[in-house]
Amino acid sequence: MHAAVRHRILLTAVILLAGSAPLHAQLFLEEIVVFAVDTIPKQTQVLQLGKSYEFICTGTFTFWDNDDGDSVGLVDAAYYREIPPGELGWAGLATNGNNGFLINRLPIAPLITGSGPSPTYTYTVPFLGRGAPAELFIEDHPPFSVDRHRDNHGAIRVRLFNVSPEIVIDSSAIDFGEVELGDRRDTVIVFHNEGYGPLIVGDLELAGSDPGEFAITAADEYTVNPGDSAMFTVSFIPTSIYLKEAVLRMQTNDSDSPVITIPLSGTGVTTLEAGCRADLHAPSQQYSDIPVTLFLNREGSNTTSYAFELEYDETLLIPDGVDTRASLSQGWTVDMTVLRPGRLAISASGGTPLSGTGTLFFLRCFAVWNPPPVSPMILHDLQFNSGNPRALAVDGAVEVDSLCNQHLKSVRYIGTPQLRQNHPNPFNPTTTINFWLPRRMQVRLAVYDSGGRLVRTLVDGILPSGDHSATFGAEALPSGMYVCRLEGGGATDSRRMLLLR
CATH class of the missing domain: 2.60.40.10 (Immunoglobulins)
Structure with missing residues (x-):
């Protein structure tokens, strides 16, 4: 060449936002074609900081022998493949900063993916965006050349792709x-x-x-x-x-x-269940400790306080305080306030969370017999902590036994069948009913609903003396109060059972 042919290109590109273009394995951004006689710089936009790009370089500049006796040379995108006569160089020599193809002032030969000359004259150069233009510099400057521009032909094609994940x-x-x-x-x-x-x-x-x-x-x-x-x-x-x-x-x-x-x-x-059982008894004209029970608890409930109001029959029970000894609330502060006859409030707190199930505390009451002798025990506004755990109240009842009734029970125990309280109670959906017979006799054990309608006969026949049991399954029955009745030897005994789903 009579003069050096220099090709200098400033090349950058913009990343398209996710969703703004169809997805491909790589996003084509720019193509620059540098001809052998081209000296015009090309400029686009900035390559984003930290994004991954690839320059795909293909093609050659070719300088060949002609009638004028020009020399022949072949230079591809990164490596000399042939050295023209009269020029200094070695075949396969990588281009350098004085003669070759650079990106950001560095020869691409050591940057390409896959080292060594490419037989297809195609090279992939990974590039990490720096938030600024990437300078692409292509220069053919053989030290000894008599080529003329009119003899030069060919081009180097440079394509830029975005290969960043998003x-x-x-x-x-x-x-x-x-x-x-x-x-x-x-x-x-x-x-x-x-x-x-x-x-x-x-x-x-x-x-x-x-x-x-x-x-x-x-x-x-x-x-x-x-x-x-x-x-x-x-x-x-x-x-x-x-x-x-x-x-x-x-x-x-x-x-x-x-x-x-x-x-x-x-x-x-979680949900905790508390309240009173339905089979409680209190002898009249005496003080009784009526248990308030925690029926359901769960590890991790972290219960350190509870409160509720209790509705009862003021003609049968006269509250006189609470007792936490041998209860889950032992060591806690449990306060009782009578709001009005028939309604009291309980508030309790402690430093150690409630563990397991059982009696929360005992409500000490003086019992007075009046007909009907059954006091409801209904919990209102039951709350544990500040609402977590959630609370489910279980309503129960206390039957006050008259002095005469207490005497009859003691006499009846000697020679009449004894029906014991079912277990568990409340139950869901099955419970076991135990009873005792003083001698061999005809007995009938049946379950009735709260309206007195027969639900199921569990036993109807002659049984020997001693302890017996029966299982009552209530899978298809609604929640509510049921009565179990034992008849035998001319006597009848009954117990209330609470089905709670």
Whole structure:
């Protein structure tokens, strides 16, 4: 050449936002064609910081022998493939800063994917965006050349692609709501690759204040191709009540979102049942300790307070205080206030959560016999803590035995059948009924509903003396009060049973 042919190109490109263009394995952004006699710079837009790009370079400049005796040379995009006569160089020599093809002032030969000369004159050069133009510099400057521009032909074609992944996730925060202790609630997190290169997601972990209340079911690492999606499961498995919080962290190769943090929350809840049994008895003209019972509790309920109002028959019972000895509330502060005759309020608190089930406390009452001698024991506005655990009140009854009735019971015990209270009570859906016969006799054991209608006959025949039992199943019956009646030896005995679903 009579003069050096220099081709200098400033090349940059803009990343298209996810969803603004159809998804492909790579997003074509720009093409620059540099001809052998072309000296015009080309300019586009900025390559975004941290994004991945690929320069695909193909083609050659060719300088050949002709009638004028010009020299022959062949230079491809990165390596000399032939050295023209009269020029200095070695075949296969990589281009350099004085003679060749550079990106950001560095020869592409050591940057290309797959080293060494390409037989197809095609090279892929990975490039990481720096938030500024990427300078593309192509120069053919043989040190000794007599070529003329009119003899030069060919071109180097440079195409630019965006090959960055773009993660889009369908949940910025997850609230599992209320979940019963012992249960779990799952949610599926779906993430999409709306970019132009493989998306890699991994290193999933839980952190925050309550990571042990949550669980992840996921692979160690995900590789998601452009346009594809993947998913994993996050679960809330509360072991105690109250609000639980954690964060889910995941690492990605998306330069916009290298670390994704998803807040997690959920509230552990449970339901406790408390009230009075339906088979309570109190002798008249005496003080009795009437148990108030915690029927259902669950580990992790963390119950440190309860309150309710109790409705009773003021003509039968005269409350005189509470006793927490040998009860679940032992060591607690339990206050009783008579609001009016027939209605009292209980408020209790303690530093140690209630553990297990059994008697919450004893209500000390003086019993007076009046017809009818049965006082309801109905709980109103039962609350544990500040509403968590949730509360289910169980209503019961106390039968006041007259002095005459107490005497008859003591006499009857000697020679008449004895019906004992069913267990459990309340029950759902089956309960066991035990009874005792003083001698061999004809007996009938039957269950009636609250309206006196026969529900089922459990025993009807001759049985030997001693202890006996029968099972009552109420699978198809509604909740409510039922009466079990034992008839035999000219005597009748009955017990109330509460079916509570």
